Structure formats: C-alpha cells, structure tokens
Amino acid sequence: MTTPYTTGTVSVTAGSTTVTGNGTGWLTGGIVPYILGVDGLSAPVATVVSDTELTLAVGWPGPSASGKSYWLTYDTSIGQQSIENTVTLAEYLARLDKPTLAALAALTPAANKLPYFGTNAVGALADFPASARSLLGLTGAANKLPYMNGANGYSLVDFPALARSLLALGGAANKLPYQDAANTYATTDLTARARELLASADTSTMKGVLGLSGAIQVVKFRLITASGTYVPDANLVYAVIEAVGGGGGGGAGVSNSSDLTIGAGGGASEYSIAVKSKADLSPSQPVTIGAGGLAGANGGNTSLGSLVVAIGGNGGGAATGAGSTGPGAFGGTGGVGDLRVPGQSGTGGNTVVGSGGAVTRVNSGSGGSGRFGSGGRHNVGSVGQAGQGYGSGGGPGGVFQSTATVNGGPGAPGLVFITEYCTA
Structure with missing residues (x-):
C-alpha cells in the first residue's frame, strides 16, 4: 500500500456521499483512492469527480466536518477491488432494506402454505392445496389444456384448432358464434327477436315471440253417436260440426196371395x-x-244445441194390392246450419205381372243414400235391408204370392262429427 494522500483539507456533511476538497489535487494527481479517513472515521470512495470533489460509496458515517485534515489510501489493485466489493455489498444491503422483505421475513413457514401480500404490504400465508400444486406441477405441451381430473389433481387434454378458434373470437355485441369450417368458428348476428326467443321460459312465451299465439297447432276429431253433452276442448279455437239425423224406415210389402x-x-x-x-x-x-225410423216411420232429428240441426228422413210407404208399390219417401230437409243438403229420397218398387200371375219385370226399390253411406236394398219375403251409412234410409220389404206382411228395414241412426282446431 502507498503512502496516504493528505494534501489540503476536506468538508463533508453527515450521511452525504459528496466530499469537497480545499487545496486538493485528486484528479490531476492521478489519485485512485479507495478509503477516506477524517477524525478517526473512514468510508469507501466510489469515484473521483474532480480535483476538489469525491463521491463516497456510502453516506458519511460520522458528524459533519468542515476544513478538516484527512487521509486517502489509494493506488493498489487489491485495494480497488476491495472498494468495488464494498460498493457492491452496499448496494445489495440497500436492496435488502425493504419493507416487503421484512414483511416476508416476519412470516412463520407452514406446510402447504403460500406467502402473499395483503393490505399495506402486510405479509400473510394462504392455503396452497394439492390441486394447485398439481396444476403447477404439469409439464407444458403444445396444444394441450389443463383440466381437473379429480378432487385434487390436474391433467392435460387436447386443445384442438377448433377450440382455439372459438376462444380467439373477438367479442362483439349481439353476435353468436357458429362453426363455419372444419376447424374454425365465426360469428353471426344475434337479433333482438332471436334473443327474445332464447330467453322464453316456456312454450307459450315462445309462441308469442314467434307470433303464433292462438295459432292452430293440433286438429282433433269427435265422433258422437249417442245423445249426451259436448264439452269443447280447452284449447279450441273453432270447430267444424257435421250432423245427420236418422234415416227413414223402409215401407212394408202387404199380404198378396197372387202377385x-x-x-x-x-x-x-x-x-x-x-x-x-x-x-x-x-x-x-x-x-x-236421431234414431233410425222403424217399419216405415220417420227418422229422428239430430242436433247440437240449437246451433246445428239435421232433419231425419221420412219413412217409406207400404204397398198393398196386386202388383202395387208404395210411394218413395222424401229425404229430410229444413234443419239449421251454414250449409244444409237435403237427404236423398227412397225409391218404390215397380212390378209388371204377366198372364197367369207370372212376374215378367221387377224394378226394386231401395232406401235413400246419405252423406255417410248408402241406403238399404229391398228384400222379398224378408225384412228390407237396414240403412248402411249413418242417416241413410231403410230398404223396403216385399211379398210374393204370400199372405204375410213383410216390413221394410230400419233407417240408420244419425251422428255428429266434430273437427276441432286447437292451439295445443
């Protein structure tokens, strides 16, 4: 080590790193100092600023001094390295002198805990559970996504291009994502009407959004063949009501022993x-x-309240005397409805008798046919055939060279057929 440098005097303020000289020649003299001593105290020198100014590595540890004698040790590589080490150590010590490090140092370590800073940089410990440790313990891989595979464990699953495309979509108001290609998503408009539809709590609300409230959704049928009471469906909008009364009974063929x-x-x-x-x-x-007429009687009327009425068919007339036939009966008419179609009339038989009582031609009679089926045909020697369709007339009875009387067949009963147009 060389002789200390002591030329001139120095002044320094307590805690300051700036030292001023009077009568000194630090820079001109090529001084490379590393320790400054004043009044029995010393401090490392960081740099020589000029002939009359030094910068200390740390603040002056003693009281302020003015015009004081001093000494500088300098000029060795070991000494310079010591200065540099001292400066570096001082910097690290300054870094350690932080409230945050002090807050961490005050914590008591515990198993499965993680330090964190709360309000005002106060240190605290939080739970560091197995699930979090499992997540942090995963080894990253391309196109993989972590997921929880149990109560406390995580694994990796494929994170394909399609999923990445969906997550990469830029959010925008009133837009809906959709898949537009094999591995990509795009967005389309989500209109106010669509949002309202998706927000509907039930089918009824949904129909209202679509303008279908009260619209026909279901068609139901009622076939009524016995008197009673009709109660409309709870969801009925309107109904088409069809009705026929009973068909008239066929006329009798009265005793005739010769023809x-x-x-x-x-x-x-x-x-x-x-x-x-x-x-x-x-x-x-x-x-x-309405019931079907028996043995030439009129058929009964069918009605739904006073809203729809269908008049039954008339009964066929009896035939008496050789080669005679009864008059054909008229179909029913005069009821109530938006459209009324009169029933078909029944027809009478016609007989031509040759010499000696031989029958040469017979035009047979039959019951009138209705909306729902044909009338009955005639029978000779047995009761005429019954009406075959709802509301049709019965066929006539006939005798040939017999003293018996054979009645016509019964008319078919009526019905009410209702088509209900309902919202549900």
Whole structure:
C-alpha cells in the first residue's frame, strides 16, 4: 500500500456521499483512492469527480466536518477491488432494506402454505392445496389444456384448432358464434327477436315471440253417436260440426196371395254443417242423436244445441194390392246450419205381372243414400235391408204370392262429427 494522500483539507456533511476538497489535487494527481479517513472515521470512495470533489460509496458515517485534515489510501489493485466489493455489498444491503422483505421475513413457514401480500404490504400465508400444486406441477405441451381430473389433481387434454378458434373470437355485441369450417368458428348476428326467443321460459312465451299465439297447432276429431253433452276442448279455437239425423224406415210389402208387392225405401236424413267458435260452443252443448225410423216411420232429428240441426228422413210407404208399390219417401230437409243438403229420397218398387200371375219385370226399390253411406236394398219375403251409412234410409220389404206382411228395414241412426282446431 502507498503512502496516504493528505494534501489540503476536506468538508463533508453527515450521511452525504459528496466530499469537497480545499487545496486538493485528486484528479490531476492521478489519485485512485479507495478509503477516506477524517477524525478517526473512514468510508469507501466510489469515484473521483474532480480535483476538489469525491463521491463516497456510502453516506458519511460520522458528524459533519468542515476544513478538516484527512487521509486517502489509494493506488493498489487489491485495494480497488476491495472498494468495488464494498460498493457492491452496499448496494445489495440497500436492496435488502425493504419493507416487503421484512414483511416476508416476519412470516412463520407452514406446510402447504403460500406467502402473499395483503393490505399495506402486510405479509400473510394462504392455503396452497394439492390441486394447485398439481396444476403447477404439469409439464407444458403444445396444444394441450389443463383440466381437473379429480378432487385434487390436474391433467392435460387436447386443445384442438377448433377450440382455439372459438376462444380467439373477438367479442362483439349481439353476435353468436357458429362453426363455419372444419376447424374454425365465426360469428353471426344475434337479433333482438332471436334473443327474445332464447330467453322464453316456456312454450307459450315462445309462441308469442314467434307470433303464433292462438295459432292452430293440433286438429282433433269427435265422433258422437249417442245423445249426451259436448264439452269443447280447452284449447279450441273453432270447430267444424257435421250432423245427420236418422234415416227413414223402409215401407212394408202387404199380404198378396197372387202377385208381388214391394214397399218404398225410406228417405235419407238431411246433412247439415256449420263452423262455430269456442265462444259459440262454451261451456257445453246438449247433443241429440236421431234414431233410425222403424217399419216405415220417420227418422229422428239430430242436433247440437240449437246451433246445428239435421232433419231425419221420412219413412217409406207400404204397398198393398196386386202388383202395387208404395210411394218413395222424401229425404229430410229444413234443419239449421251454414250449409244444409237435403237427404236423398227412397225409391218404390215397380212390378209388371204377366198372364197367369207370372212376374215378367221387377224394378226394386231401395232406401235413400246419405252423406255417410248408402241406403238399404229391398228384400222379398224378408225384412228390407237396414240403412248402411249413418242417416241413410231403410230398404223396403216385399211379398210374393204370400199372405204375410213383410216390413221394410230400419233407417240408420244419425251422428255428429266434430273437427276441432286447437292451439295445443
């Protein structure tokens, strides 16, 4: 080590790193100092600024001094390295002098805990559970995504291009993502109507959004063949009501010991149809089903309240005397409905008798046919055939060279057929 440098005097303020000289020549003299001593105290020198100014590595540890004698040790590589080490150590010590490190140092370590800073940089410990340790313990891999595979464990699963495309979409108001190619997603408009539809809590609300409230969704049928009460469906909007009464009974062939005698067919019922709303039909309507006429009697009328009425067919007339026939019966007419079609009339038989009582031609009679089927045909020697379709007339009875009387067949009973147009 060389002789200390002591030329001139120095002044320094307590805690300051700046030293000023008077009568000194630090820079001109090529001084490379590393320790400054004043009044028995010393501090490492960081740099020589000028002939009259030094910068200390640390603040002056003693009281302020002015115009004081001093000494500088300098000029050895070992000494310079010591200065540099001292400066570096001082910097590290300054870094350690932080409240955050002090807060961490005050914590008591515990198993499965992780330090963190709370309010005002106060250190605290938080749980560091197995699941978190499992997640941090995963080894990263391309195109993989961590997922929880159990209560406390994580694994990696494929994170394909399609999923990455979906997550990469830029969010925008009123847009909906959709797949537009094999591995990509795009967005499309999500209109106010679509959002309202998706927000619908039930089917009824959904129908309202779509403008389908009250729209026909279901068509139901009611076939009523017995008198009673009709209660419309709870979801009915309107109904189409069709009705026929009972068909007229066929006429009888009366005793004739020498020739052929055939009665007339019964007439078919009127067909009546009407369209009625739920309000027209609510809460219920009485239903009367007309019976088919027997042995030449008229058929009964069918009705749904006073809204729809179908008049039954007339009964066929009896035939008496050699080679005679009864008059054909008229079909029913005069009921109530939006459209009314009169029933077909029954027809009478016609007989031509040759010499000696031989029958040379017979035009047979039959019951009138209706909306729902044909009338009955005639029979000779047995009761005429019954009406075959709802509301059709019965066929006539006939005798040939017999003293018996053979009645015509019964008319078919009526019906009410209702087509209900409902919202559900």
